[in-house]
Amino acid sequence: MCAKTFKGGIHPHDYKHFSNHKAIEIFPTPEKLYIPLVQHIGRPAVPIVKVGDEVKKGQKIAEAGGFVSIPMHSPVSGKVTKIGPYPHPTGTIQHAIEIENDGKYDWISELQDDENYYSLSSDKMKERIQEAGICGMGGAGFPTHVKLSPPENRPIDTVILNGVECEPYLTSDHRLMLEHPEEIIEGLRIIMKVLGAKRGYIGIELNKKDVIIIFKQMLRDHKNINVVSCQLRYPQGAEKQLIFAATKRKVPAGGLPMDVGVVVQNVGTAFAIYEALRYHKPLIERITTISGAIVNEPKNLKVPIGTPLSQLLEFCGGTSEDIAKIISGGPMMGFALPDLEAPATKTTSGFVFMGEKEVVDTTEATCLRCGRCVDACPMNLLPSFIADKVKNGQYEEAMKLGILDCIECGSCGYVCPSHIQLVQWIKIGKIEANKLKRQDK
Amino acid sequence: MLLVSIIVLSVLGILFGIALSFASKVFHVEIDPKIEQIEEVLPGVNCGACGYPGCAAYAEALVVSGADPTLCAPGGDNVAAKIAKIMGTKASKKERKIAVIHCQSGGIDNTKIKFENKGIATCQAAILLSNGQNACTYGCLGYNDCYRVCPFDAISIDENNMRIIDEDKCTGCGKCVEACPRDLIELVPISKKVHIQCMSHDKGKDAKANCGNNTACIGCGLCVKKCPVNAITLENNLATINYEKCVSCGLCATVCPTKAIEDRIIIRPQPIIIEENCIGCTICAKKCPVGAIDGKVKKVHKIDEEKCIRCGICIDVCPKKAIEAKS
Amino acid sequence: MKAIQEFTKGIIKENPVFVMALGLCPVLAVSTSVQNAIGMGAAATFVLVCSNIFISLLKNFIPSKVRIPCYILVIASFVTIVDMAMEAYVPPLHKSLGIFIPLIVVNCIILGRAEAFASKNGVFKSMLDGLGMGVGFMLAIIVIASIREFLGVGTILDIRILPASYKPMIAAILPPGAFITIGLLMGLLSILQNKKKSKA
Amino acid sequence: MDFSTLFIIIIGSIFVNNFVIHRFLGLCPYIGVSKKMDSAFGMGMAVIFVMTMASTITWLIYTFFLNKATSIFGIDLTFLRTIAFILSIAVLVQFVEMVIKKAAPELYKALGIYLPLITTNCAVLGVSLLNINENYNFIESIVNGAAAGVGFTLVLVLMAGIRERLEYSKVPKSMKGMPISFIVAGCMALAFLGFSGMKF
Amino acid sequence: MKDFIRPTLVLLIICVISGAILAFIYQQTAPLIAENKLKAEEAARRLVLPDAEFFKPVSDSSEVLYYEGYSADSTLVGYIFSCVQYGYSSDVKTIVGLTPELMISAITVVSQAETPGLGANCTKDDFTAQFTGKNPDNIYVDKDGGDIQSLTGATITTRAVTNAIRDAFQKLQDRL
Amino acid sequence: MNLVNVSSSPHLHEQVNVRRVMWTVVIALLPALIAAYLFFGWRSILITILGVVAAVGTEALVQFLTKRPITISDGSAVVTGMLLAFNLPPLTPWWIPVVGSIFAITIGKQIFGGLGYNPVNPALLGRAFLMASWPIQMTTGWATKLANAGVATVSGLKQTLITGGNAQLQNLITSATPLNLAQQIRGDIVAGTAGDSARTIFHQLSSLDYIKELFWGNIGGCIGEVSAAALILGAAILVYKHYIEWRIPIGYIGTVAFLSWMVGGIDGLFSGPILFHIFSGGLILGAFFMATDMVTSPVTKNGRLIFGIGCGLLTVVIRTWGGYPEGVSYSILIMNIATPLIDKLTPQKTFGYRKKSNK
Ligand SMILES: Cc1cc2nc3c(=O)[nH]c(=O)nc-3n(C[C@H](O)[C@H](O)[C@H](O)COP(=O)(O)O)c2cc1C
Ligand SMILES: Cc1cc2nc3c(=O)[nH]c(=O)nc-3n(C[C@H](O)[C@H](O)[C@H](O)COP(=O)(O)O)c2cc1C
Ligand SMILES: Cc1cc2nc3c(=O)[nH]c(=O)nc-3n(C[C@H](O)[C@H](O)[C@H](O)COP(=O)(O)O)c2cc1C
Ligand SMILES: Cc1cc2nc3c(=O)[nH]c(=O)nc-3n(C[C@H](O)[C@H](O)[C@H](O)CO)c2cc1C
Ligand code: SF4
Ligand code: SF4
Ligand code: SF4
Ligand code: SF4
Ligand code: FES
Secondary structure (H helix, E strand, O other), rough: OOOOOOOOOOOOOOOOOOOOOOOOOEEOOOOEEEEEEOOOOOHHHHHHHHHHHEEEEOEEEOOOOOOOOOOEEOOOEEEEEEEEEEEOOOOOOOEEEEEEOOOOOOOOOOOOOOOOOOOOOOHHEEEEEEHHHOOOOOOOOOOHHHOOOOOOOOOOOEEEEEOHHHHHOHHHHHHHHHHHHHHHHHHHHHHHHHHHOEEEEEEEEEHHHHHHHHHHHHHHHHOOOOEEEOOOOOOOOOHHHHHHHHHHHOOOOOOOOHHHHHHEEEHHHEEEEHHHHHHHOOOOOOEEEEOOOOHHHHOOEEEOOOOOHHHHHHHHOOOOOOOOOOEOOOOOOOOOOOOOOOEEOOOEEEEEEEEEOOOOOOOOOOOOOOOOOHHHOOOOHHHHHHHHHHOOOOOHHHOOOOOOHOOOHHHHHHHOOOOOOOOHHHHHHHHHHHHHHHHHH | OHHHHHHHHHHHHHHHHHHHHHHHHHOOOOOOOOHHHHHHHHOOOOOOOOOOOOOHHHHHHHHHHHOOOOOOOOHHHHHHHHHHHOOOOOOOOOOOEEEEEEOOOOOOOOOOOOOOOOOOOOHHHOOOOOOEOOOOOOOOOOOOOHHOOOOOEEEOOOOOOEEEEEEOOOOOOHHHHHHHHOOEEEEEEEOOEEEOOOOOOOOOOHHHHHHHOEEEEEEHHHHHHHOOOEEEEEEOOOEEEEEOOOOOHHHHHHHHOOOOOEEOOOOOOEEEEEOOOOOOOOOOHHHHHOOOOOOOOOOOOOOOOOOOOOHHOOOOOOOOEEEEEOO | OOOOOOOHHHOOOOOOOOOOOOOHHHHHHHOOOHHHHHHHHHHHHHHHHHHHHHHHHHHOOOHHHHHHHHHHHHHHHHHHHHHHHHHHHOHHHHHHHHHHOHHHHHHHHHHHHHHHHHHHOOHHHHHHHHHHHHHHHHHHHHHHHHHHHHHHOOEOEEEEOOOOOOOOOOOHHOOHHHHHHHHHHHHHHHHHHHHHHHHH | OOOHHHHHHHHHHHHHHHOOOOOOOOHHHHOEEEEEHHHHHHHHHHHHHHHHHOOOOOHHHHHHHHOOOOOOOOOHHHHHHHHHHHHHHHHHHHHHHHHHHHHHHHHHHHHHHHHHEEEEEEHHHHHHHHHOOOOOOOOHHHHHHHHHHHHHHHHHHHHHHHHHHOOOOOOOHHOOOHHHHHHHHHHHHHHHHOOOOOOO | HHHHHHHHHHHHHHHHHHHHHHHHHHHHHHHHHHHHHHHHHHHHHHOOOOOEEEEEEEEEEOOOEEEEEEOOOEEEEEEEEEEEOOOOOEEEEEEEOOOOOOOOEEEEEEEEEEEEEEHHHHHHHHHOOOOOOOOOOHOOHHHHHOOOOOOOOOOOHHHHHHHHHHHHHHHHHHHH | OOOOOOOOOOOOOOOHHHHHHHHHHHHHHHHHHHHHHHHHHHHHHHHHHHHHHHHHHHHHHHHHHOOOOHHHHOOHHHHHHHHHHHHHOOOOHHHHHHHHHHHHOOOOHHHHOOOOOOOOOOHHHHHHHHHHHHHHOOOOOOOOHHHHHHHHHHHHHHHOOOOHHHHHHHHHHHHHOHHHHHHHHHHHHHHOOOOHHHHHHHHHOOOHHHHHHHOOOOOOOOOOOOOOOHHHHHHHHHHHOOOOOOOOHHHHHHHHHHHHHHHHHOOOOOOOOOHHHOOOHHHHHHHHHHHHOOOHHHHHHHHHHHHHHHHHHHHHHHHOOOOOOOOOHHHHHHHHHHHHHHHHOOOOOOOOOOOOOOO
């Protein structure tokens, strides 16, 4: 069988050996948790607790701020000590609820085991997913119940589970798939049922052969679900690229997967969906990889949402030398953080630490017009031209060149011999371009 | 020979003369009279030196999209002046405004940073990375976006990477105001010389701790109390001067404990009343913010030098020019 | 403005070639030798002065609708006169300047001065203006031609300057040499101007 | 009709003896209207049109009025060619401009605005004179006019492309604008030497 | 109507004046120009056939084929013909003088627009002198195995001159 | 804790930078230089060194005078100097590479702002300038050496010449590179002024034996273009490193192959000697090292293909009908000039791009 892929992209070294053999460990819940009200795309959640309130584990502490939003739940029992600005793993400052752990771990109501979850109606399922506060765990954090409610005129026939995990260093999805394959398949079946989809795929990159074998075995009696083994190529995990690899369908530029009848969900999301349906368990913890050459014991951890990074690092034995860069997420798309304060959120797939030697020089030279960025771009854009336009404030021109179609995968920046900070230019340009777009409307 | 050549040319001349006059009549198209006027003043060489395809196009660009009136090379200053006249110079009588940067930080040795910013070296880019590298999330990022956009070279950078605005060169075009992502720059009437050089809304302690220059506004309110004309308001831990009221007396600067207020007037001359000119109109006395003028109607007024803050308002208001500044 | 300034402005401040970049074709085309440059400069100056005088004389007589054809007629007449005179009295020069003599008609400087200056000013001023512009034009071609002839042949005005062992840089008298020379000269001029400005 | 002659004329006027960078005709707009690709293209189209028209009309005037052998007067009036040509070109352009402006405002927006620039473009008069000098017949003249226009457009558009790109470059301040454009023109001229000496 | 008349009239007047002046000057200069032309041609002919005092054109029905040159005592001292061929970038026109024995007495290049410094050197005496005394029927450029030394870096021009002479001569040969 | 670094993603980077690319090109050019040494002797190395030193020196000087950072260590000036020298005859006077490099770096590169901003290939611009200025020095420097090499390797050819007895043609070979020879012979044949021996020579030129000589470099030519084998070896490094991409060289060579087959022959259409055209002259050098100069070639993918094809087309046109025997440098220069236009006219379709569909 020939592995599938897309056009463009790059081949970075994957650095997964630090943690891909480490079983998931459960991280002991810390003293204090900081639960940001924004962990997803859409409106921020609205707190429904006050400072001083006692909360139980699993208790809803913030309500969805609208349809495209999700509720937040407390991962521990304890006391709300503060609601205010706090560092966020995207490098920004966001409002967060601070909860002091009382060490009792009292659930608000014991988890029920609802074995008949699969016979629930599709609407009921969606409701439960919505209540559990699930958003996409593959990175962007799009509220899952929204994704599962496509408009009438966009029938979905295919669901793809994204287990590609093409970001270097990260192994959380890998371990999850290895340790909980059945739950993930169940999750996928639920999604397919909700959407009425006939086909399911699980996309996995070839560097996770063990997982591919397991899934192949387990899927023998699910004729409508297939494993798609994908070539090692970044950004194989990006939605449009994965859809292309699995189905040869091209999501239209500026369009959504549903335009071609596909929904993509991360394997972690599928797992969370399964737990929500079967056990009524809200999304209060996730698997996160702590890795990097300088981390003494890289690990895959199951962490309660809101755990500050400093504690996670401590649990992994600290670092062997001074930290030169802290990255939340993978090194290709993640955010560099100024300190260790930020907490893990629902979308945090990992933290990577780099020492002085690994940090790349980011001084820009002049663009050679070599076109390597063009060759690397999986969206077939012209990154160097776009950056030129942004530098000169010609945002409209940049829009004509498709700046808004950029998925910020970083392939272009990775290959640029002049170290042009293409992605940052594009991010700046996107902000301005979106402003223009809104003005036009 | 002579005759034939005359005939040939004449025939051509008549033919063309008629053709042109005819055409200009028949094919006449209404246009903005201003465009026509400008076309008249333009040399009509159609050399393209202005960058537009021909004089008519330039005239249109001038009227329609407000092109620069000084682009005509053959016409030179002369034509530029005439164009300006036709366009009706919108020279407003308002006072000239210049840009003022409300932050004293952002230099090499007077900025506290939280992390090393290795991203693109522009202010616009810097705020996207963890909200900028400096500890003060309100202060100047020091990447000089303002300097780069200024079309008049009015901003210069000193050895400490601090931005200095040349009051003579600045035209108040506002480009830098737009460019600054921290909104630190404000256009201020040129006569106003006292400025609060901080934009931090942090609480006093934090503001001071984060400021690399230790000149943050800590929101103590001393200036508010001192201001003789109530021009300062304190809101959200930050004092702001209302320039409409401010008389640039500089008193606030003298009381600010953190030197967050800059007084650009080095020496304020003492106003002195020239007795023979004073007609005792009491205008100055009424206007004096500190009541330092003793003004009885129709009597020569007196200035109490103790009370006087040398704001100079009296000099400006005196209808008889009876008050003079003495250093 | 003083009369003398009408004359001098054309030489440096408003130099038609370097500053206004007008009338470039003859400048580049005939600047392969200093001799040609002088010939062209003189011819253009003559036309410029004469047409300026005439147009300023006729300025009230000509209706605006046909002013351009009228100016062109005046200019073309003088050009033809120059053309014929040169052919009659200095045939070699006439030959080497080629079609660029009749092309003086369309030299933007001439029509430009007619429109921008002569049609609005008195006869004397117009004459001085024409003379100044003409001299400025001539000087510009001579400068360019000197450089090109010097590098490309090793002579100036056919007098050998560089030793015969100098291998002439033929490119200098080819089109690329013309473009690059004028480009560099303009750059140099703007450096000098910037210096002056920053001093002032 | 000998098509190979026409082919040679076309190739010659577009590439080998390109009007702008080999013959130095039409430099003012070449430098002036090459800032933006769009306007360069519009200008080019207008020039093609006018050059073709001018070639046609001037050939007719020359043949039937001025040339002794073919003229209806039977006397040699060739000395009037400059004045007759330029007058007819100027009027032609002005006339066409007015007509287009009224009849086809869209076309005028796209091309017409460039028309006035063309009167004082030496390329137009140049092509008329060259047609006579080269003894081209009627068809050859028209073809040469069009080809010269195409050659002009080609280099104008290429130049505009490069200049648009130079906007993003760090050209030294004193070389910005006109000076660097001439250097680019020099580079183009050097490259176009590759066509020189071409024979079929 | 006035709109029409005045412009037309002005244009007409200027045309008339221009036409008159130009025609006048033309009448003054035309003879001079014609004379110049003749003189130049004559000078060229004299150059290539110095012995001749006067020349007699020999024409085909319409065009002049060649000239015969006569000394003062009307003896035939040689022939003169002109020839042209495209060189590197222009037509190169040469005038050739022949002795009565049909050997080249001298040549001169009268018009060309070859590259200055290269092909344009073909007008120089050093170059033209080498043709003197050669048999026009058998001249070749050195690169083609003949003994006409080509101008350095300008073989094409040299070839144009040489081949033009040879071709023209071969065409005329029978009629001389 | 010391201050950490913060920058935008990606935080990983391929081990590549300008310096590495440029010096790799230098290394990739070395085999050709060694070949030149073997065939032409020390002089070719001397000329190359002079070119490089002058280029680097000029770059440093200009940057010093204009108060810009001095970037000679990035190696781009070295590449320029080297490639310029590679385009010169081995026996050219010593000052030719020096003057050429000075021109190439000042007018060709620094005046536009330095590396990355020049619109045309500096080395080729330098060569075009030298060619226009000193055509004699630029076209005669290989004569003697070729004569020797020619005797040894093209002996069969020489035999034909002598026995064929056409004195005119014999002269040709002493002064020309193979392409020059082919062009002139072909010209004569097409014009009908050449004898049978000319035809034989022409066929000899395209014989496999002779192609072999061309391939290994046993012929006359410029310093760098002599050995196709050495050049291909160097190009392989660049291709392997992804520093050059297939579209330009393949488009270029492919077009030359097709068109020279079509019009380059003496027996009517489609009889041209393909391999002869590919391996002679500077085509291999140009296609792999000069047309691929990224600064002066298009950025878009289709643009690069068009660029390559355009170069090929012009090369064949100039080789067949032009005033020069060799069209590679001029065709690349001309396409350089067209590069911004090509970039503009070949926008890329975003992945998933569709024409406005009715929503
Ligand atoms: C504004 C917005 C609206 C979206 N609407 C839908 C939707 O209606 N249906 C859907 O399936 N996905 C929707 N998505 C989700 C995207 O398809 C995609 O899954 C999400 O942006 C995360 O993708 P990523 O992790 O590749 O960035 C939407 C996303 C955004 C940003
Ligand atoms: C460049 C890029 C790489 C991505 N890589 C992955 C990946 O490796 N694994 C993954 O689950 N999602 C990845 N995503 C996110 C997916 O596009 C998509 O949003 C996600 O699979 C949707 O599922 P979710 O809504 O459950 O998160 C990537 C997105 C981008 C833009
Ligand atoms: C700018 C330039 C101008 C040239 N002008 C001429 C010329 O006028 N006459 C000529 O025969 N060759 C001219 N050449 C052609 C070359 O010098 C050509 O190599 C030469 O004619 C043939 O070489 P050879 O004379 O060494 O055999 C010119 C070349 C260039 C680059
Ligand atoms: C593959 C490749 C090819 C190059 N080719 C050239 C070349 O032909 N000429 C040149 O001057 N520089 C060349 N360079 C070097 C560099 O790009 C050149 O100096 C820039 O054009 C200067 O801005 C090349 C570099 C690379 C990586
Ligand atoms: S332009 Fe955007 S989509 Fe393309 S490679 Fe760069 S970051 Fe990825
Ligand atoms: S990879 Fe870098 S240097 Fe190359 S074209 Fe893209 S931005 Fe420019
Ligand atoms: S940008 Fe405008 S407002 Fe700002 S300093 Fe410059 S001239 Fe003044
Ligand atoms: S733009 Fe604003 S933040 Fe940037 S340097 Fe200027 S004042 Fe400071
Ligand atoms: S002088 Fe030729 S176009 Fe201006």
